[in-house]
Amino acid sequence: MNLFKESDNSNKPKPGAGTAPLAARMRPRSLDDIIGQDHILGRGKLLRRAIEADRISSIILYGPPGCGKTSLAEVIALATDRRFERTSGVLANVAILRKILQAAETWKKIHKQDTILFIDEIHRFNKSQQDVLLPYVENGDIILIGATTHNPFFFINTPLNSRSQIFQLNPLSQESIKEVLRRALEHPAGLNELVTVDEEALDHLANVCEGDARRSLNALEIAALTTPPDEDGIVRLTKHEIEESVQKKAVSYDHDEDEHYDTISAFIKSVRGSDPDAAVYWLAKMIYAGEDPRFIARRLVILASEDIGNADPRGLTLATSAMQAVEFVGMPEGRIILAQATTYLACAPKSNASYLAIDTALADVENGRTLPVPKHLRDGHYKGAKELGHSGYQYAHNGKGHFVDQEYVPTDKVYYTPTDQGYEETIGKRLAFWKSLRKKRT
Structure with a gap:
């Protein structure tokens, strides 16, 4: 009888029990x-x-890791009447590819059925490997489903791209990650309601996994397997166990409420205030908390014009390059690019003269009388322009020093006043020189 009782106890389902990982x-x-x-x-x-x-x-x-590329490929195979083969850009060489492709061609001739060939990490194939696929894709012997975390327009041959439709998958939202986790907690093939996770822990897990469903499920499984159950046999997970399972502590940072806006505000004000150490700290907090690096990069591009402007025109070039590089490289390496842009802009001379100039001019256009274009500046490339007086424009490059004194707007109001910071000091001297030439004429 004792043996039977022990057998009964041993047959009780355990959280995470199964021959495959929870994510699978x-x-x-x-x-x-x-x-x-x-x-x-x-x-x-x-x-x-x-x-x-x-x-x-x-x-x-x-799309990024854990967004569902492999799952979608498998669902397509299940939902369609196709034979399914899979390989990887890491494992397959040309010989392996040819063997798979020839088998697909033979299968189609005998069974009149197409083969879906799923290639994970297809970006790892070199040009010759990708070229091997082309005739089979073109002839319809296979239906290719390639999965990549890298931009296919850069890493996959143009002929292969042109014969395929490209679909971009996005990182899962926090709500979607939570839905994935709740399903895993309840599903019989998952944790079968033998594990509970409080809402704070669920929020933290959904946040730190940054849109990666596989990572979130792996962390949940580790937490479930390493936490002892209570007297009822239920494993109860709090934020403490979840933090341990992902080895990442929680940071107070809500992505759409006060902490988000307060942190980005502190970051921008630190760069504007020329404090690279403070700026890098707030940057690190945002990166650690899972902030979208593209959001940070966009704010740096705006700051480069608004707060630095012509005091260091290279700032805008560097910020724009950083935004493109972060998009191209991705995280975690993107943090290095963001740090370079942040420290450069924080240490650059500051000027908001361009920002003030456009806002003042916009206010005048909105609230004042719209000024007419001087006749000599109007388009003169049509028959009858001279008769209307649309002539007399003097080409600046024909003047001494490539400067001609003529009216460009019928007002003396000054909108752009360069500061004495950085390169704007040089701009200021140049404007003063041109102004002296205008005074001489009058």
Whole structure:
């Protein structure tokens, strides 16, 4: 009897029990199981229509880790009447590829059935490997589904891109991650309601996993397997256990409320105030908390014009380059690019003269009388322009020092007043020289 009792106890389900990791057990099995990506899989969207109509063609799925590229490929295979083969850009060489492709060609001839070839990390294939795929894609012997975390327009051959439809998948939102986690907690193939997670812990896990569903499920599984159950056999997870499982402490940072706006405000004001140490601290807090690096980069581009301007014109070039580089490289390496841009802009001379100039001019246009364009500046490239008096413009490059004294706007109001900071000091001297030339004429 004791043996039977022990057997009964040993057969009780355990959190995380299963032959496969939780993330694998919770893979979607149908389109309706996929959480997020409504921009391509929502009702009526092109990709969903093609899958449901079984009219799928070769596609490239492009997006960050854990956004569902592999899951979507498997769902497509299940939802369509296709044979499914998979390989990886890490594992396959030309010989392996040819073997798979020839088998697909033979299968189609014998069974009259197409093969979906899913290639994970397709960006790792070199040009010759990608070229091997081309005739089979072109002839319809395979339907290619490539998955990549890298921009396919940079890392995949143009001929292969042109024969495929490219769909970009986005990082999952925090709400979508929480939905994935709740499903895993409740589903019989998941944790089967033997684990509970309080809302604060769920919020933290959804936040720190930065849109990566696989990472969130792995962290949940580790926490469930390493936390002892209570007397009822239920594992109860709090933020403490979740922090331990992801090895990342919680930072007070809500992405759409006060802490978000307060932190970016402190960051911008620190750069404007020429304090690189403070600026880097606030930058580190935002990166650690999972702030969108593109949001930070966009704010730096604005600051480069608003607060530095012509005191250091290179600031705008560097900030724009940083924004493009962060988009191209991604995280975590993008943090280095953001730090370089932040420290450069914080240490640059400051001027808001351009910002003040455009706002003052806009106010005049909005509130004052609209000034007419002087006749000699009007378009004179048409028949009859001279008769209307639209002539007399003097080409500046023909003047001494490439300067000609003529009226460019019928007002003496000054909008742009350069400061004595950085390069604007040189600009100020140049404007003063031109002003002296105008005074001589009058």
